Amino acid sequence: MNVLVFGQTGQVATELALFDGVTCLGRADADLTDPGACEAVIAATDADAVINAAAYTAVDKAEENRDTAMIVNAMAPTAMAAAAAARGIPFVHISTDYVFDGSGSAPWQPDAPTGPLGVYGASKLGGEKGVAAAGGTYAILRTAWVFSAHGNNFVRTMRRLGAERDALTIVGDQIGGPTPARDIAAACMKIARALHADPSKSGTYHFSGAPDVSWADFAREIFAQSDLSVDVTDITTDQYPTPAKRPANSRLNCTTTTSAFGIERPDWRAGLAQVLADLTP
Ligand SMILES: NC(=O)C1=CN([C@@H]2O[C@H](COP(=O)(O)OP(=O)(O)OC[C@H]3O[C@@H](n4cnc5c(N)ncnc54)[C@H](OP(=O)(O)O)[C@@H]3O)[C@@H](O)[C@H]2O)C=CC1
Ligand SMILES: Cc1cn([C@H]2C[C@H](O)[C@@H](COP(=O)(O)OP(=O)(O)O[C@H]3O[C@@H](C)C(=O)[C@@H](O)[C@H]3O)O2)c(=O)[nH]c1=O
Numbered sequence: 001m002n003v004l005v006f007g008q009t010g011q012v013a014t015e016l017a018l019f020d021g022v023t024c025l026g027r028a029d030a031d032l033t034d035p036g037a038c039e040a041v042i043a044a045t046d047a048d049a050v051i052n053a054a055a056y057t058a059v060d061k062a063e064e065n066r067d068t069a070m071i072v073n074a075m076a077p078t079a080m081a082a083a084a085a086a087r088g089i090p091f092v093h094i095s096t097d098y099v100f101d102g103s104g105s106a107p108w109q110p111d112a113p114t115g116p117l118g119v120y121g122a123s124k125l126g127g128e129k130g131v132a133a134a135g136g137t138y139a140i141l142r143t144a145w146v147f148s149a150h151g152n153n154f155v156r157t158m159r160r161l162g163a164e165r166d167a168l169t170i171v172g173d174q175i176g177g178p179t180p181a182r183d184i185a186a187a188c189m190k191i192a193r194a195l196h197a198d199p200s201k202s203g204t205y206h207f208s209g210a211p212d213v214s215w216a217d218f219a220r221e222i223f224a225q226s227d228l229s230v231d232v233t234d235i236t237t238d239q240y241p242t243p244a245k246r247p248a249n250s251r252l253n254c255t256t257t258t259s260a261f262g263i264e265r266p267d268w269r270a271g272l273a274q275v276l277a278d279l280t281p
Pocket of ligand 1: 007012026027031033052054055072096142145151
């Protein structure tokens with residue numbers, strides 16, 4: 001199957017590029033600040049499916065760059081979904097746990113009420129709504145806390161800070177499932193194939209790594225597996241002020257992803273070991 005991917009340099013796009021039949025589009029091929037250009041690329045493609053792995057992902061910066069975040073994360077995916085619908089090919093769109101308000105402690109079901117706390121989450125929710133309303137075959141795959149050997153992510157941040165300091169304070173009251181980018185790429189490919197065969201599987205799905213942990217415990221595991229001796233102290237969200245609010249409860253219930261596509265939650269600790277091996281020269 002030939003698959004057109006928006007995104008080239010990002011964590012998930014880099015992993016998607018490793019699959020046969022995938023063509024990745026960078027900014028020079030399709031700039032998401034120009035939704036019409038994204039639409040035109042799909043109108044001209046002979047691909048069997050489209051995956052959108054590009055997004056404005058700078059959570060704090062989005063607070064002051066609302067317009068760009070909205071165009072890239074809401075308007076561009078909406079235009080892509082319309083173009084894919086017009087061509088009759090499935091569209092897989094990646095979204096985020098940050099569409100939820102983080103209340104409670106139960107894992108969020110895909111049809112649970114949304115309530116983004118910041119601009120990034122609101123812009124991603126706008127994209128979800130546009131994709132679902134476009135009338136084509138689609139999957140919205142919400143994931144969380146993505147990490148890989150390249151790009152910006154918590155693992156690389158912790159490795160950098162851990163090399164400089166012997167003690168860190170990390171938020172311990174935000175809980176979620178760290179997710180290896182490699183597993184997200186594999187899930188997107190499997191879902192694209194399944195939708196191609198059976199459009200009735202269209203809908204919103206969840207996919208995150210297991211077990212759920214706090215950022216502080218995620219950091220502890222990163223240091224343990226890296227043989228770095230760093231003392232991690234839990235702090236509360238209030239003690240780590242940021243421009244954008246983050247959800248306290250980012251747990252995602254992924255059962256419908258397993259029942260519809262046979263995709264299980266990956267153990268992120270194994271994914272972390274792979275990523276650290278890739279990072280070590
Ligand atoms: N990172 C995370 O922790 C999480 C991510 N997600 C979602 O997963 C998906 C993939 O995220 P991830 O791989 O981490 O993303 P990255 O932040 O690693 O990469 C973002 C990608 O989007 C591209 N991009 C940004 N703006 C534009 C633009 N205007 N035109 C063209 N390309 C653009 C970037 O290209 P360039 O290098 O040119 O800027 C880059 O390739 C996104 O939908 C994200 O919202 C969901 C949950 C968690
Ligand atoms: C660096 C650092 C961060 N933190 C906290 C801040 C925050 O609550 C948490 C994670 O910080 P980050 O800024 O790396 O994570 P953040 O950019 O918020 O990550 C999010 O990115 C977007 C794209 C998503 O879609 C989400 O799923 C999620 O992965 O760790 C500390 O407590 N101490 C520290 O020293």
